[in-house]
Amino acid sequence: MTKLTVITPAGESRAVEADPSTSLMEAIRDAGIDGIVAECGGTAACATCHVFVDEAAQAALEPADEHEEGMLEFAAVEATAASRLSCQVRVADLPEGAVVTLPDTQL
Amino acid sequence: MPRPLPVIDDVSLAEMYDDPYPIYARLRQEAPVAWLAPANIALITRFDDMIAIERDDETFPANDPRSLQIRSMGHSLMRRDGAEHASERAVLVKSFSPPMVKSHWSPLFREIADELVGDIAPRGQGDLFTDFAAPMAARALAQIIGIPETDWRDLLWWSQALIDATGNYADLPEPWERCARASEGIDAAIDHHAALWAKAPNPSALSAMVAAGWPIERIRADIKVIIGGGLNEPRDSIGTVLLGLLSDAAQLEAVKADPALGRKAFEEAVRWVAPIGMYPRRVARETVLSDTVLPAGTAIGLSAASACRDESHFGESAGRFDMNRPKAQHLAFGSGPHFCLGTWMARSMVGDIAVPALLDALPELRLDPQNPPRMGGWVFRGPLSLPAIWSPK
């Protein structure tokens, strides 16, 4: 299991033990944390699984591909350099202890 | 103990066509998972059950060998599951992606909308459904699919023929015959245009399929499913947004004053009256949903229309068109891997362009008080007519 910290839209910090075989979107959703909508079920078609990842995670992850970049422009909260679609990030690729912040809204 | 599937045999499909919403309200309360005898399916009417189903395509696959859609259109991606579905869909994603919509398709939608509005403005009256919504959706679809030389009126009847065959549960001969004629026309349009795009690719869906080297059977089936699913929905949603706004002066004035609100009005309109009211899945292994047993093999219908009015998500005002309600996920585009491919296309075409263009160009546009609008349908639902008057210009 990978230990992550998720900062909820309400600003609470939640510890999550994430299964490395899932996506970050599934890990947050399955931990029962509100703030991910994931309308398209992880197919990079809805931009409602937007998250901000910390610098350690940014350094460890492959950068977003062209499609993910394009989708992020249409997220409800404006994307930054830290933005990812959580459905396109595998927990296995995240560093232990990574901090993931949820935007105020996904819709 | 979970209960066996309750049977609902005291409603008729004619009643459902007329106005399914009171029936859905009753089912959500009393029998959210129920065998709807006149349609021969188990109908799922609660929001949370629909989400659970779309998250589990092993228990609830989209593929069903009995599917009338497969019989009428061929086996398209809409009836495939898992990795096979994902790789097929991936070929089409770029054509329908929001950046492509913004850079390539929106300018085209704007041209079509301006031309149509220019045509009807001097008339002072007309049916916004047949004179505006239908040609808007059909002309845009011919471009998106990649068969631009096709007459939009052909596209309109082809789409209806495919849909009627897909819903031909009574197995009448006439819908099958009409579907066969439509298929001939569609296959000819595909052959003609596929040869063009093989030499000169473009952002259309057909061009993407040709570039991916798909076998012709797959191209035909997927183009047909896009024709069947890509015409009614934008057309009906244009009509529904207009109906919602023209029935509520405050919301109408708000969108006129700020056309950017068109998108909000669109999103609320499809929640209010989901254009695809119901779509099928199959139960692959016995399971329990809302405390009701669903035996393996059961054909189920997911009522997006009902889920979009589920009180537990949208409160007691769920039946009202109110674009100012708190933002919340709705299920008009479905959810999960089959989430509507045309979502971003429709948001732009209907919400950003067609509706604001019409409101801007027709001063004092209002519903015709002599001729009330008509709505119909439960599998697909939308306006049947939308008579309106305005000051000619």
Ligand code: FES
């Ligand atoms: S879940 Fe839809 S884009 Fe990630």
